Amino acid sequence: MFKTLKNAWGIPDLRKKILFTLFIIMVFRFGAVIPVPFLNVTALKGLMNTVDKTGSALSYLDMLSGGAFANGTLFAMSVTPYINSSIIMQLLTVAIPALERLSKEGEEGRKKIATYTRYVTVLLGLIQGTAYFFYLRNSSYQGTPITKYTKGWEEVFAAFVIIMVFTAGTALMMWLGEQINQHGIGNGISILLFSGIVARMPHTINLLGQYLQAANQDATSYGKYYFFVPLFVVLFLVVIWVIVFMNDAERRIPVQYAKRMVGRKMYGGQSSHIPIKVGMSGVMPIIFASSILSIPSTIQLFLGKRVLTGFWKSFFDAFSTTGLLYSLVYFLLIIMFAYFYVAIQYNPIEMANNLRQNNGTIPGIRPGKPTSDYISRILSKITLIGALFLAVIALLPIGFGAFTGMHNMSIGGTSILILVGVALETVKQMESQMMMRHYKGFLD
Incomplete structure (x- = not known):
């Protein structure tokens, strides 16, 4: 980079x-x-x-x-x-x-x-x-x-x-x-x-320093932060590595193109593949889920500091970011929106028709409906893996906060996912712009 x-x-x-x-x-x-x-x-x-x-x-x-x-x-x-x-x-x-x-x-x-x-x-x-x-x-x-x-x-x-x-x-x-x-x-x-x-990030580093300072002043009550602060740093680096790895992970569906004569020339006959990225939906399912789950907080903004009792107090407490119901609904919404996003981006029937029109087939799979069904099964499996990955990344800071009591960390799984994704995408754009200018050897 x-x-x-x-x-x-x-x-x-x-x-x-x-x-x-x-x-x-x-x-x-x-x-x-x-x-x-x-x-x-x-x-x-x-x-x-x-x-x-x-x-x-x-x-x-x-x-x-x-x-x-x-x-x-x-x-x-x-x-x-x-x-x-x-x-x-x-x-x-x-x-x-x-x-x-x-x-x-x-x-x-x-x-x-x-x-x-x-x-x-x-x-x-x-x-x-x-x-x-x-x-x-x-x-x-x-x-x-x-x-x-x-x-x-x-x-x-x-x-x-x-x-x-x-x-x-x-x-x-x-x-x-x-x-x-x-x-x-x-x-x-x-x-x-x-x-x-x-x-x-400086705010997060300052918070980590405050936790260590509290541990130095009172090791009996806050000595646990001697372990939790380095653990946070290690998890931060591990999450970055996992995101980079998953960003490049893909499932390749093999495609064989039949030979055909056009005039005196023969075309086709080569083997290729259809790449399907594991993280094809990116961070969008998390943003979708966060947007919906922010509705109770927005309603609470209008209410301000008004004292709530009964049903509404239980409702807003359940949908606070530290609540168990919030985490469960967050998990389910990420899975649901991952499948929804892939459904509107990929059409297996259209992909199967394009293969047939270009004389391409998936080895061992007949053209037409069997091909679209096969692509649908592959998309479903890959989407599930990508959705579970996003859910774990999104819920990791919530679980870490519940386990350690460090709820106020500014850099969580979602923000790391955005940081790494934007950085990698920007670098790719710059590489493509350099290649358009024919600067040979820069990307070797």
Whole structure:
């Protein structure tokens, strides 16, 4: 990876793209520290430090935003509205025939869908910003309100400004991601998400230092952290290795092409394969599941610090990120969405028809329905392995927190999966751009 970056830096065009991408990341990080008006930043930090220790969904949102969410800054909503918007449009493209036809119209159709995605992103940013404002309005830290104005027209004006700034930050982040796609190295939204997660690493290192410091001060009560902190570091490295390994893992279905005469030339007769990646759905099932499970937390944001009893208290406690029901539903949703995502991306019948049209067959399998059934069985098995892998990675930090009591770690399995996936995909894009420029020998 470092060799690829070094070689890319030596190419003037790619060097300009890398510098432009770094500039956009700097703009993103500046926006992530500019506070929204009419908020008591000191009280907000105290409140979010308390929330961070609970390991709730708010901690997850703060991790994705690179700390901007906890500080109530311009980019507090991060790329979450855009990701959710993309998910919604993908689902609607499958469910609504008009959108499905639009997606098959080539570049113009994709541009229209991208426009709809932008509109939905701004709408989701408005909803999420409103929910966050009501949470801040109904919260306080040691008796100090988070919002500076709590009565009369001043409160109405402050609410309007805060919500609009959050929404504008969402639109601006979406625009920054598109600029990286057009003028940078690509993967715009993923790059911003990557930089936000990386920005939280110093916070994680600081937390590990605090645990070790607590163990030094009171070894009787906190001596266990002498073992748990190195264990966290080892698991972090092991998870990275496993993700890299699974990212390249694939099942190859052998294909034999029949010989055919075209004029005086003979074509075909060679052997090939259909590669099916184990992690074909990427991190999308985890994002799908997290988006659905964040609905109870969003409702709780609107309720603020209101005291809940009876059914609603049990409901929100069950769907807290440290609850057993949350983990079980999270596991099942990841498995379900992994199969769903593969179902909308791969069509075994279409694959079998393409093989038949190109005079290709799978050895030992008859063309037509037997071939599509065979491909379906392979996809089902591979999807199950990939889904279980994603579920284990996603639930590992929850299990680690329950076992060690270290619930407030910013870097979990999902964030590592995003970091490694974005890094590998970006390097591949840079390699392909170097090959397009015919710089022979750079990738040897």
